[in-house]
Amino acid sequence: MAARRRRVWDEDVTDETPVCSAKGCRAAAVWVLAWNNPKLHTPERRKTWLACEEHREHLSQFLGVRGFLKDVVTLDAWDAAQGS
Numbered sequence: 001m002a003a004r005r006r007r008v009w010d011e012d013v014t015d016e017t018p019v020c021s022a023k024g025c026r027a028a029a030v031w032v033l034a035w036n037n038p039k040l041h042t043p044e045r046r047k048t049w050l051a052c053e054e055h056r057e058h059l060s061q062f063l064g065v066r067g068f069l070k071d072v073v074t075l076d077a078w079d080a081a082q083g084s
């Protein structure tokens with residue numbers, strides 16, 4: 001049976017008004033941080049965090065020091081790249 005635990009990293013990016021993924025922050029997201037944990041994900045898989053201007057650097061560093069961060073793009077650019 002799968003363990004049930006809160007996994008902040010698995011939040012879906014489906015809200016109509018995307019907000020920052022930083023804990024307690026409800027600012028509108030401007031940036032998308034694309035990341036991959038090689039211990040959990042296949043290399044082509046991309047998980048995403050959203051970030052406002054204020055938290056982009058903080059969240060980027062969090063992922064960066066773990067070697068997870070792959071890309072940081074604006075939300076507009078990310079949406080365009082998804083082709084939807």
Ligand SMILES: [Zn+2]
Pocket residue numbers: 020021022025026027051052053054055
């Ligand atoms: Zn924020």
